[in-house]
Amino acid sequence: MGTQVIEHTEHTTAAPGVVHALLRDGAGWPVWSPLDSFTLESPAPGGGEGVGAVRVFRTGRHVSRERIVASVPDRHFAYVLLSGLPLRDYRADVVLTPGGGGTEIRWRSVFRAKVPGTGWVYRWALGRFxxxxxxxxARYAAQNG
Structure with a gap:
């Protein structure tokens, strides 16, 4: 089963710190994304939504559980999917690069489909998402940063 890659880049006028803070605040994701709701299943060892925290997002009937695996202020945020989609080794890395009067947001997701031959379907659907x-x-950060 081949590895699938999704990558999207957007520019925002907000500073990297503003964007990073939005990524770390799971409760805010439903405000600026297609997600419907958020629950913090378990906080990070040091508390809150740092590395090790498990977050649950719902969109319609779909529920996904994710663990934060990297959080470098103003630079990088990453999580892995624990459950919710028939995927293996799903990891999303969000790299924040200052420039152009704001921040470039580069979101890269990598995964393998559990069911052979379905990777392209998930790449297409998740790519849109x-x-x-x-x-x-990017829009929310620019308007509220």
């Missing part, structure tokens, strides 16, 4: 998430994040 990730595109909407990144666009929403």
């Amino acid at each position: 990730v595109r909407d998430v990144v666009r929403g994040l």
Whole structure:
């Protein structure tokens, strides 16, 4: 089963710190993304939504559980999918690069489909979803940063 890659880049006029803060605040994701709701299942070892925290997002009947695996202020945020989609090794890395009077947001997701031959379907569907998430994040950060 081949590795699938989704990558979207957007520019926002907001500073990297503003964008990073939005990524770390799971409760805010439903405001600027297609997600319907958020629950913090378990906080990070140091508390809150740092590395190790498990977050649950719902969209319609779909529920996904994710663990934060990297959080470098103003630079990088990453999570892995624990459950919710028939995918293996799903990881999303969001790299924030200052420039152009704001921040470039580069969102890269990598995964393998559990069912052979379905990877392209998930790449297509998740690609659209990730595109909407990144666009929403960029717009919201610019308007509220």
